[in-house]
Amino acid sequence: MMRSLVKRIWHCKGLLPKVRIFLWKVVRAILPVDQIFVKRMRKQQQGCPICGYHSEDVVHALFKCQQARCIWLSSSMGIRTDSLPENIVQLMGELTTAADDHVFTKLANILWCYWKDRCTQVYEGKTVKWHQVLAQASGLEKLMSLAQLTMSTPTIQGDEDITNSEYVCYVDGSWVNQFDQGAGMSYVLLSKTNRLIQYRMTAIQAFSPLHAEVLAVKAAVNAIKLGNFMPCIIFTDCRILQAVITGLETVDSVEWQVYRDMLDVLSLISGCQNVSCKFIQREGNLLADGLAKHAREKGVNMLGYTYPIM
Structure with missing residues (x-):
């Protein structure tokens, strides 16, 4: 059974590489839990740091702990983990x-997502909320499904700037109503070989669709500047935003609520070398568009980086 599980983990196309590696550690029972510390590092047994149970192994940490039980029962699969076997395989x-x-x-x-948030709770003292864990897991699933769809579409060709660029960044904002459903923004930073460098999807407060787009570009440029991911081309499906950034329109042409953030974007881009902005049709921006909508609908706040999409 171990062999078939491992084979399925490595051949499942819907998983990010970091999730595959994590899952392999799960079935091998080598996650850093209390039982491992006692066995390999000869530390005194501390028990589960979440519920206080006297012994913490991989099964308890991920399935049998009170917090884990709540998450699995609340998931769409509705799993009751109290009757599951004690052997992880x-x-x-x-x-x-x-x-x-x-x-x-x-x-x-x-x-x-639960293990990541659980570690954050144990080592940083932040509370894990079951609905946030499930929303993050849904976000990863959305990311991979959209990534596979995006990678199956032809890349943009015929532009010398795009050919010479080392990185491309797709940005998008999603807005319905600032009083009812709020907004979401996302960016996806890729190398020219389609290797995922960084992605972010965040629920935000925005005054308009343009404001959501501007906030997405602002976050993307900050990430590009911080990581020195240049030369880079930012793709947006908002013509007004692209026109203002490239100088075809003046900043005075944007809504007054967006004016300050727009100035921040222009200042950030002017302070970066080899960062430009180009317009892209919505059909070519499905990945960022889908993540922004997901962030708005689910209230997700996720940041991931340095892992290849495929």
């Missing part, structure tokens, strides 16, 4: 044997 086999790739991916993403 048997447990994973029971959950995944009859599951298709979609369910397998969902389960893996929930495991990863």
Whole structure:
């Protein structure tokens, strides 16, 4: 069973590489939990730092802890973990044997997001909220499905600037109503070989669709500048924004609520070398568009980086 589980982990196309590696550590029972510290580092047994249970192994940390039980029961799969086997290989086999790739991916993403947030709670004291864990897992699933769709579309060609650029960044904002559903923004930073450098999707407060787009570009330029990801071309499907950045329109042409953030964007871009902005049709911006909508609808705040999409 171990061999079949490992084989499925490495061949599942819907998982980010970091999730694959994490899942491999899960089935091998080598995550840094209390039992591992006691066995390998000869530390005194501390028990579960979340619920206080006397012994913390991988099964307890990810499935049997009170906090984990709440998350699994609240998920769309509605799993009751109290009756699952105590052996991690048997447990994973029971959950995944009859599951298709979609369910397998969902389960893996929930495991990863919960473990990440659990570590944040243990080492930084931040409270884990079940709905945030499930929203983040849904965001990872959305990212991969959109990434596969985007990578199947032809790349933009025929522009010398694009050919010479080392990085490309797709940005988008999603806005419905500032009083009802708020807004979301996202950016996806890729190398010219389609390697994912960084992505972000965040629920925001924006006055208009243009404001959401401007905030997305502002966040993207900050990330580009901080990581020195240049030369870089930023793609936006907002013509007004692209026109202001490239000087075809004056900053006075934007809404007054957006004016200050627009000035910040222009200042940031002027302080970067080899950062330009180009317009792209919505059909070519599906990845950023989908993530921005997901952030708005689910209230997600996620930042990921340095992992290849495919």
